[in-house]
Amino acid sequence: MIDLGFFVEIIPTLLSGLPLTLQLAGLSIAIGFALALLLALAQQGNHRVLVWPIRSFVAVFRGTPLLVQIFLIYYGLGQFRPTLQAVGLWWLFREPYWCAIIALSLNTAAYGSEILRGAIQGVSRGLVEAASALGMTRLQTLRLVVLPLALRQAIPSYSNEIILMVKGTSLASIVTLMEVTGIAQGLISQTYRAVEVFVAAGAIYLTINFTIISALSALEAWLTPYRARA
Amino acid sequence: MTDALHILSLGKGGWGGALLLAAGVTFALSVLGFLFGALFGAVAAGGRLSPRALPSWAAKGYGTVFRGVPDLLTIYLLYYGGSIALTEIGKVFGSAGFVGLPTFATGVLAIGIISGAYQAEVYRGAYLAVDPGQFEACKALGLSRFQSLRLVIIPQLMRHALPGLGNVWQLVLKDSALISVIGLVELMRQSQIGAGSMREPFVFYLAAAALYFLIAAVTGSVFRYGEARAWRGMAHA
Numbered sequence: 001m002i003d004l005g006f007f008v009e010i011i012p013t014l015l016s017g018l019p020l021t022l023q024l025a026g027l028s029i030a031i032g033f034a035l036a037l038l039l040a041l042a043q044q045g046n047h048r049v050l051v052w053p054i055r056s057f058v059a060v061f062r063g064t065p066l067l068v069q070i071f072l073i074y075y076g077l078g079q080f081r082p083t084l085q086a087v088g089l090w091w092l093f094r095e096p097y098w099c100a101i102i103a104l105s106l107n108t109a110a111y112g113s114e115i116l117r118g119a120i121q122g123v124s125r126g127l128v129e130a131a132s133a134l135g136m137t138r139l140q141t142l143r144l145v146v147l148p149l150a151l152r153q154a155i156p157s158y159s160n161e162i163i164l165m166v167k168g169t170s171l172a173s174i175v176t177l178m179e180v181t182g183i184a185q186g187l188i189s190q191t192y193r194a195v196e197v198f199v200a201a202g203a204i205y206l207t208i209n210f211t212i213i214s215a216l217s218a219l220e221a222w223l224t225p226y227r228a229r230a
Numbered sequence: 231m232t233d234a235l236h237i238l239s240l241g242k243g244g245w246g247g248a249l250l251l252a253a254g255v256t257f258a259l260s261v262l263g264f265l266f267g268a269l270f271g272a273v274a275a276g277g278r279l280s281p282r283a284l285p286s287w288a289a290k291g292y293g294t295v296f297r298g299v300p301d302l303l304t305i306y307l308l309y310y311g312g313s314i315a316l317t318e319i320g321k322v323f324g325s326a327g328f329v330g331l332p333t334f335a336t337g338v339l340a341i342g343i344i345s346g347a348y349q350a351e352v353y354r355g356a357y358l359a360v361d362p363g364q365f366e367a368c369k370a371l372g373l374s375r376f377q378s379l380r381l382v383i384i385p386q387l388m389r390h391a392l393p394g395l396g397n398v399w400q401l402v403l404k405d406s407a408l409i410s411v412i413g414l415v416e417l418m419r420q421s422q423i424g425a426g427s428m429r430e431p432f433v434f435y436l437a438a439a440a441l442y443f444l445i446a447a448v449t450g451s452v453f454r455y456g457e458a459r460a461w462r463g464m465a466h467a
Contacts, residue, residue: 063400063443065407067418068435075425076432163298170300174411181302194311202299209298 006196010187014201017180022171022208024179028104029162033226035105036112039144043117049116054113061110069107074099074175100172108165115161119154120146152223159216178187180204234433237424243436245424252420253441259334259416263341264399270346273401274410275353280397289350296347301405305340309412312336330413337409352394357383359390389460396453409427417441 039058042050061069077084077093084090088127092098124148173182184201189193219225240246277289296304312331320329360383368378410418421438425431 060439060443065404065418065442065448067407067410068421068439068442071418071422071425071431072435072439076435079432080429167298167300170302171408173302181300181306184303185306188306188310192310192314194307198299198303198307198311201303202295204297205300206294208295208353215318 005194006191006193007200010191011200012199013187014180014183014197014204017178017183018204020172020177020179021166021181024100024104024172024177025162025166025208028101028108028169029165031101031105032112032165033107033158035109036116039109040116040120043113044120056227058110058113061107062114064104066107067171067174070100070171070175071101073103096172096175096177100169100175100177104165104168104172107168108161111161111164112158115154115157116150119157122153123149125222140151152220155220155223159213160188162212162216166205166208166212234430237428237430237433238437245420245428246426248420249417249434249441252415253445255334255415256403256417257445259337259409260339260399260403260412262338263406264345265396265400266338266342266411267345267349268404270342271349271353272375274346274350275357278350278354279357293347293350300345300409301340302411304344305336305408305412308338308340308343309333333412333414334407336412337406337414339369340409341405343400345398345404348398348401349395351460352391352398353387355394356387356390360386389464392453392457392460392464396450396457399453400446403442403449407442441445 015213039054073093074096077099081090084093092102106208127145128141128148131145138146147175169179170181173185176182178186180201184197191197236244237344238244238246240250240251274292277285278293280286280289306391309331313329316329316331317325320327364382364386365378368382373381406416407418409416410422413419415423417438421434425434428434
């Protein structure tokens with residue numbers, strides 16, 4: 001029943017969307033991580049003026065669907081074209097590509113900042129006190145003690161978030177971007193062979209995710225050489 | 231601003247009523263999907279915990295596929311795959327056109343399958359968190375397997391499962407927006423319709439975001455209340 005020739009036909013077509021999927025995922029994960037780190041660090045001081053807006057941002061982006069966020073940024077902000085043109089940002093909000101990246105980045109920044117905030121708070125107080133006893137400045141403590149430990153601690157949770165982002169890039173197809181899922185949908189409506197297309201496109205995503213999970217757990221193992229190998 | 235209020239009003243010419251109704255559809259879709267997911271998840275967790283190779287493998291495969299593949303692809307598979315099969319059956323009975331699956335039922339099934347993959351992990355973890363002494367005590371009391379599950383293990387397991395289930399529920403609620411792609415008029419789709427016909431996408435998507443946020447916040451506090459109740463009388467950090 002499963003026709004191998006059909007797979008040979010559709011796999012190259014689906015793979016032609018892979019660069020876009022990887023770009024969307026790579027860029028938004030990188031931008032999102034940088035933002036997440038900033039947001040997590042900004043909350044360490046417990047300044048109310050900083051913490052309150054950040055908490056609200058996080059709550060809003062975690063409490064609403066990614067699809068709504070993409071639509072709000074792409075279609076919603078498109079309504080303010082004259083204003084955006086006046087401030088010179090229209091080129092950004094005109095392109096579904098950038099809108100998808102903005103939405104994905106802000107979304108993962110919200111989830112990521114919570115992961116990193118928890119990890120930073122999880123660094124033992126004694127280590128921070130030891131650093132200050134050694135005469136390290138706050139920046140040195142952060143760079144040499146807190147961040148390396150916190151980031152390592154965050155790897156398992158953050159790799160889950162990265163997988164969710166890879167899956168999230170599929171929503172870009174709804175705003176006309178032809179990445180792997182967009183192409184898959186096109187193939188299904190042309191060929192009426194939903195199962196085969198699902199298997200082929202699904203295999204592409206599973207391969208990406210498997211690669212990411214393996215790479216990150218190798219990184220974690222490399223960073224924790226003292227841990228007994230299971 | 232008064233324009234926005236007028237558009238979203240509950241009165242004549244306002245879209246407020248339609249949006250609230252659609253939010254109701256979103257809620258119903260999510261609850262039913264979550265319940266189906268509980269069923270799939272429980273079966274899959276049972277499979278994962280089974281000492282036999284076949285159920286364990288099948289359950290592992292189910293989890294890997296539906297947690298690793300974009301939800302949108304799963305939704306397309308069920309809707310188009312199901313509709314194509316239905317169209318073929320329709321041909322046998324002399325119907326010529328494309329027969330689409332009912333979108334609400336497809337949505338419930340899709341959310342059930344996807345969230346089941348996540349719920350399986352939650353139940354499995356919770357099962358393993360139950361003190362092994364409880365199983366031994368059940369045996370000592372002469373309870374059957376079914377009795378010990380129903381009377382002793384599941385009530386305790388739910389205590390450990392609730393926080394994880396709360397997370398999956400939030401995921402389900404947000405995932406339900408994706409069912410709009412197959413044409414079900416839930417909150418997301420209704421906002422698209424409103425945004426298109428009033429040419430006010432910003433107002434409609436903002437309203438949709440606010441309603442999703444509200445549902446998430448209210449149901450989140452229900453889960454927290456449930457958790458507090460489940461742990462009452464227990465020393466719990």
